[in-house]
Amino acid sequence: MSEPAILVEALSKRFGDLAALDGIDLQVEEGTIFGLLGPNGAGKTTAVRVLATILAPDGGRAEVLGRDVVREPAAVRRRIGLAGQYAAVDPNLTGRENLRMVGVLGQLPRAAIAPRAAELLERFSLSDAADRPLRTYSGGMRRRLDIAASLVPKPPVLFLDEPTTGLDLTSRNELWDMIRELVDEGTTVLLTTQYLEEADQLAERVAVIDGGLVIANDTPERLKADLGDTVVEMDFADEALAGRALALLEGDGLGSVEHEHRTVRVSSNRGAHVLVDVLRRFDGDGVEPDTLSVREPSLDDVFMALTGHKAVSDEIDEGEAR
Amino acid sequence: MSAETVATRTQVALDRHIPMGVARDTVAIVQRNLIAYRRVPQLLVFSTIQPVIFVVMFRYVFGGAIQASLPPSVPYVDYLMPGIFLQTVVFGAIATAIGLATDVKSGLMERFHALPMARSAVLSGRTLADTVRNVFVVALMMTVGFLVGWRIHTDVLGLLAGAGLVLLFGFSMSWIFATVGLAVGDPETAQAASFPVLAPLVFASSAFVPVETMPTWLQGFAAHQPVSVTASAVRALTLGGPAAADVLASIAWSIGLIAVFGTIAVRLYRRAV
Ligand SMILES: Nc1ncnc2c1ncn2[C@@H]1O[C@H](COP(=O)(O)OP(=O)(O)O)[C@@H](O)[C@H]1O
Ligand SMILES: [Mg+2]
Numbered sequence: 001m002s003e004p005a006i007l008v009e010a011l012s013k014r015f016g017d018l019a020a021l022d023g024i025d026l027q028v029e030e031g032t033i034f035g036l037l038g039p040n041g042a043g044k045t046t047a048v049r050v051l052a053t054i055l056a057p058d059g060g061r062a063e064v065l066g067r068d069v070v071r072e073p074a075a076v077r078r079r080i081g082l083a084g085q086y087a088a089v090d091p092n093l094t095g096r097e098n099l100r101m102v103g104v105l106g107q108l109p110r111a112a113i114a115p116r117a118a119e120l121l122e123r124f125s126l127s128d129a130a131d132r133p134l135r136t137y138s139g140g141m142r143r144r145l146d147i148a149a150s151l152v153p154k155p156p157v158l159f160l161d162e163p164t165t166g167l168d169l170t171s172r173n174e175l176w177d178m179i180r181e182l183v184d185e186g187t188t189v190l191l192t193t194q195y196l197e198e199a200d201q202l203a204e205r206v207a208v209i210d211g212g213l214v215i216a217n218d219t220p221e222r223l224k225a226d227l228g229d230t231v232v233e234m235d236f237a238d239e240a241l242a243g244r245a246l247a248l249l250e251g252d253g254l255g256s257v258e259h260e261h262r263t264v265r266v267s268s269n270r271g272a273h274v275l276v277d278v279l280r281r282f283d284g285d286g287v288e289p290d291t292l293s294v295r296e297p298s299l300d301d302v303f304m305a306l307t308g309h310k311a312v313s314d315e316i317d318e319g320e321a322r
Numbered sequence: 323m324s325a326e327t328v329a330t331r332t333q334v335a336l337d338r339h340i341p342m343g344v345a346r347d348t349v350a351i352v353q354r355n356l357i358a359y360r361r362v363p364q365l366l367v368f369s370t371i372q373p374v375i376f377v378v379m380f381r382y383v384f385g386g387a388i389q390a391s392l393p394p395s396v397p398y399v400d401y402l403m404p405g406i407f408l409q410t411v412v413f414g415a416i417a418t419a420i421g422l423a424t425d426v427k428s429g430l431m432e433r434f435h436a437l438p439m440a441r442s443a444v445l446s447g448r449t450l451a452d453t454v455r456n457v458f459v460v461a462l463m464m465t466v467g468f469l470v471g472w473r474i475h476t477d478v479l480g481l482l483a484g485a486g487l488v489l490l491f492g493f494s495m496s497w498i499f500a501t502v503g504l505a506v507g508d509p510e511t512a513q514a515a516s517f518p519v520l521a522p523l524v525f526a527s528s529a530f531v532p533v534e535t536m537p538t539w540l541q542g543f544a545a546h547q548p549v550s551v552t553a554s555a556v557r558a559l560t561l562g563g564p565a566a567a568d569v570l571a572s573i574a575w576s577i578g579l580i581a582v583f584g585t586i587a588v589r590l591y592r593r594a595v
Contacts, residue, residue: 101354102433105443107438133361
C-alpha cells in the first residue's frame with residue numbers, strides 16, 4: 001500500500017488550559033474523501049488549521065504528501081487547498097478578480113491564471129456573476145467561489161472545513177457532486193462536518209472527534225450500524241391502544257421497543273426496513289397510530305453511543321468567527 | 323513520461339526554489355486593496371471630508387486669532403497647510419487598521435496563511451496601498467490649499483521634498499495602525515481603538531497652532547513628537563529657512579517607527595488567524 005496522503009500522529013494543540021487537540025491519529029489514503037465528524041468545539045477546525053500550516057502544533061506530527069507541516073510548511077502550502085469554515089473571499093473584488101489574486105499568490109504561472117479562473121467559474125456555475133463584486137453574491141455563491149478559490153492552484157490535497165454549513169439543500173447537493181468529481185480526478189479531500197449524513201454520503205472513512213480526541217475511526221456504514229439506530233416513534237389515541245401495539249411489536253427480530261404513556265418507540269439498526277416490519281405487524285389488527293415519525297441515526301445518537309453524553313452542538317459559535 | 327511525473331518534478335523543483343515572487347505577491351495585494359478604494363469610495367471620502375472641514379474652519383474661523391502668534395511674514399494659511407497634510411495622513415492610517423482587522427475577521431488572512439505566498443506581502447501590500455492612496459489625498463488637499471490662498475515661499479523642489487516627508491510619515495503611521503488592526507482583529511474595535519492613539523498625536527502638536535501658545539507642561543511633548551517635527555520640516559521646506567535638522571529628525575522618526583511597529587506587526591501577523 002502506498003504512503004498515506006495525510007498522516008497525523010499523536011497531534012496535540014493547546015489554547016491555554018484547553019486541549020483543543022489531545023493527541024489524535026489519522027491516516028487518509030490518496031484519492032479518497034475522509035470525514036472528520038464532530039460537534040462544535042470538538043477540535044475539527046484546529047486540526048485543519050494545523051494541517052494547513054496556519055497553527056503550529058504543540059506535540060505529535062503531521063505530514064501532507066510526506067511533507068512535515070512544521071519543518072516544511074512552504075512545501076505543504078504548495079500541495080494544499082483550504083476552504084475554511086467562513087467563506088474567505090474579498091467582498092470588494094469580483095469573482096474573477098478573487099480567483100486571479102489566489103492564482104498569483106498560489107504561484108501559478110502568469111499565463112495559466114486567467115484560463116484557470118475562467119474554467120473554475122464555469123465549473124461552479126458562476127460565469128454569469130464572474131464580473132460582479134462579491135458583495136452582490138448570495139451565501140451559496142460565495143461558498144462556491146470560496147471553494148473554487150481553494151482549487152485555483154490545482155492542489156492534490158484539499159481541506160474543506162464544514163463546507164455545507166448554512167447552505168440550502170440544492171446548493172448542498174451540488175457541492176457534494178463537485179466534491180465527488182474532484183475525488184474522481186484524484187484529489188484527496190479531508191472534510192469536516194457536524195452531520196453524520198454528510199459524512200455518510202461522501203466519505204470512505206470517518207473519524208469521530210470529541211473534546212480533541214478521536215473516539216471512533218471507521219467506514220460510515222460500520223459507524224451507523226454499530227452505533228446509530230433508526231427510531232420509529234408512534235403516538236396512539238390512548239394507553240390501551242399503545243399497550244396493544246407494544247404487545248404486537250415485542251418479541252424477537254425487531255430491535256428494542258419502549259413504551260411510555262401513549263407513545264411507543266422502536267429502535268433498530270436495520271435502517272428503514274424496520275418501518276416496513278412495524279406496519280406489517282399492525283396490519284389486520286386494527287392498531288393504527290395517530291402520528292408516526294422515523295428518525296435516522298444522527299450525530300447525537302452516535303455520540304450517545306460512543307460517549308454516553310449528548311453532542312453539544314449549539315449553532316451559535318462565538319470565538320470562531322474570527 | 324506521464325503527466326503525473328511531470329507534475330511531481332515541477333513541484334520538487336518549486337520546493338527547492340526560493341519563492342522569487344515577493345514583488346509579484348506584494349503587487350497583487352496592493353492591487354486588491356486599491357480596487358476596494360475604487361469600489362467603496364466612502365473609504366476615500368472619510369479621509370478627505372474631515373481635513374477639508376479643518377482647512378475651512380482653521381483658515382477662516384480661528385486663523386485670525388492664531389495669526390497674532392506668528393511672525394507677520396508668515397500668513398496663517400501657509401503655516402496651516404503642512405499641518406493639514408499631516409492630519410490627513412495620520413487620520414487616513416485608520417484605514418490600515420480597519421482593513422487588516424477586516425481581513426482577520428473575514429478569514430481572508432487564514433487563506434493567505436495557507437498559500438505559498440511571500441509572508442511579508444499581506445502587510446506591505448496593505449501599507450503600500452495606503453501610501454498610494456495618500457498620494458492622491460495629499461494632492462487633493464494641496465489643491466484645496468491653493469484654492470484658499472496657500473502659497474509656496476520656496477520652490478517646487480521644496481514642495482516635492484515636503485510631500486515626500488509627509489508620505490514617508492504616513493507610511494510609518496500605517497505600520498502603527500497595522501499593529502492596532504492585527505492586535506484587535508475586529509474592524510469596529512480597530513476604529514474605536516485608533517482614535518485615542520492619533521488624537522494626541524495630531525492635536526497636541528504644532529499642526530494647527532504654534533507650540534508656544536500651549537501650557538508649558540505640554541510644550542515638551544508637543545515640540546518633539548513626530549507630527550510636530552515633520553510639520554516643522556515641511557514648513558521649513560515650503561516657507562524657507564534652515565530645514566536640515568527638522569528634515570533629518572522627521573526621517574529618523576519615520577524610520578524608527580517603521581522599524582519598531584513593522585517588527586511588532588509582523589509578529590502579530592504570524593499568529594493572527
Ligand atoms: N484561537 C483560539 N484560542 C482559544 N481557544 C480556541 C481557539 N481556537 C479554538 N479554540 C477552542 O478550541 C476548541 C476546539 O475548537 P475548534 O477546533 O474550532 O472546534 P470545531 O471546529 O470542531 O468546532 C474549542 O473549545 C474552541 O473554543
Ligand atoms: Mg470549526
